[in-house]
Amino acid sequence: MTTNDQLTSEGITLDDVLQATQAVTSRFGDDYFYKLDKEEGFPHDYIKALMDASLHTVMIPEEYGGMGLGVREASVIVEEMHRSGGVGSMIHGQMFMMGILARHGSEQQKRKFLSEVVAGRMRLQSFSVTEPNAGTDTSKITTKAWKEGNEWVVKGQKVWTSRFDHADAFIVFARTSPPKDPAKPFQGLSCFIADKREVDPKQYTSRKIDAMFNHHTYEVFYDDMRIPEDSLIGEEGNGFKYLLDGLNAERVIIAAECIGDGRWFIEKAVKYANERVIFGRPIGANQGVQYPIARGYAHLEAANALRWKAAEMFDRHEHCGAEANMAKMLASEASWELANACMQTHGGFGLAREYHIERKFRENRVFQIAPISTNMVLNYIGQHVLGMPRSY
The missing domain is CATH 1.20.140.10 (Butyryl-CoA Dehydrogenase, subunit A, domain 3)
Structure with a gap:
């Protein structure tokens, strides 16, 4: 571990990860989260401190500047965040979403998004899956995506899309075709990654959900949102x-x-x-x-x-x-x-x-x-x- 508490990718142990996390969490106690909760604030400075320590890169492969570690190390980070009185939801999406992108994304997508996340220029924190009329039954989602020229067009409604207004990029699931086999209703679902900074803000609408705790989660309407052809993660129809x-x-x-x-x-x-x-x-x-x-x-x-x-x-x-x-x-x-x-x-x-x-x-x-x-x-x-x- 370097002197400025930023982790490098070589020879990192679980204890190194824990110590680096504690170096951040020790600066943000119960009173900090009490104030955030009372004011419904977003912990920008807390997240910045975690990112300055490179903790958000834990599951990003080394070739893209990350630590190249696994969910074991990621779990150590969020456990300490909660043990110290905070919440991991403000960064945990960026961890498991990295796994989806790193395992299934194209080389071009990984170079673009993972490198930007590592550099601290992008927050990939939002996961848009759940729908009000589908809930847990993901096979029943009605958000659709179709090709027009060299773009995908996304139309539908999502709910419980956490941190959407605070993300620079997000992952969204949509149906691109009906299932070929009725016994396999998850066929035809596809996974997309979008850079929100490149999307016309008139093509989506978000509304914060007033929840029982300070979670910053949103209802999102995609109104013929257009994203590039290369936004598709993996193969079309295999998103589930x-x-x-x-x-x-x-x-x-x-x-x-x-x-x-x-x-x-x-x-x-x-x-x-x-x-x-x-x-x-x-x-x-x-x-x-x-x-x-x-x-x-x-x-x-x-x-x-x-x-x-x-x-x-x-x-x-x-x-x-x-x-x-x-x-x-x-x-x-x-x-x-x-x-x-x-x-x-x-x-x-x-x-x-x-x-x-x-x-x-x-x-x-x-x-x-x-x-x-x-x-x-x-x-x-x-x-x-x-x-x-x-x-x-």
């Missing part, structure tokens, strides 16, 4: 395959964020349980306070073990759908268990914003729903792992 590959990395990264949240809740709960004295002794001496924290800790450690297994499998290019999904589910459940234990340990003070518990409580709840709901993970396990009939 690339999406799944990216989502496995996303599952692991989200699991790590939940692990970080869990450790934050444990630290806050244990500290308060040791310091708060009621009826002549610390409340942590009471089993009713102590046991929920201890049980949550045990569940978090079990989820963490599966997180590492899934990350290592992904980085070895092994099929890890089951492991990535289970790691995300178990980590989200363990961190939510600890969120409730932490809130209960603090009692009434857990509701006071100055203690920061209620903010983290709100932020953590989303992981039961997104980026995939717990029920959909159970559907996956039942059908694809255990061999039972499709249940939905």
Whole structure:
């Protein structure tokens, strides 16, 4: 690691990545995120500090100026961001989206976009997939793309497109043809990457969604948006395959964020349980306070073990759908268990914003729903792992 905390690509260890992340997160404490949450602000300076330390390049291959590392290292970064009181969503899209582009993009696309991201001149942070009438059923998306001359034209509506107004480039999924086989409804979906700075702003409209926490997510309307012919990632009609590959990395990264949240809740709960004295002794001496924290800790450690297994499998290019999904589910459940234990340990003070518990409580709840709901993970396990009939 160099003296200015910027990582180089040679001989980087997990501890190097952690130390570089801590050098940034130590400058942004709970009060910083409290202010952002209250004002619904966007953490431009926080993201700039992370990018100045090259942490956003973790999954970009070395030949394009990145670290050339994997989702293991990416997960260390976001875990520390959450453990220190922040959120990884402001940079995690740039990580797993890099994986999609690096694995499936053309050489021209990688040279253009990855090099710009590494140089800090581009934020590739927005992933436009979900639609209001399709939800989890990606096969039912109605956004369409078709060729006109040397351009693709994109028309449709998306929702929960995170950080769209703060991104320079984004990835969007659209249907380019109907499925040839009705039994394979995901055929005909294609994946595109767009430089928003090269798109006519009259051809799209974004509206911020007023959510329960400071997430900066948008509803987006594509009104015959025109993008260059070479915006297509990979082969036309095979976009769903690339999406799944990216989502496995996303599952692991989200699991790590939940692990970080869990450790934050444990630290806050244990500290308060040791310091708060009621009826002549610390409340942590009471089993009713102590046991929920201890049980949550045990569940978090079990989820963490599966997180590492899934990350290592992904980085070895092994099929890890089951492991990535289970790691995300178990980590989200363990961190939510600890969120409730932490809130209960603090009692009434857990509701006071100055203690920061209620903010983290709100932020953590989303992981039961997104980026995939717990029920959909159970559907996956039942059908694809255990061999039972499709249940939905």
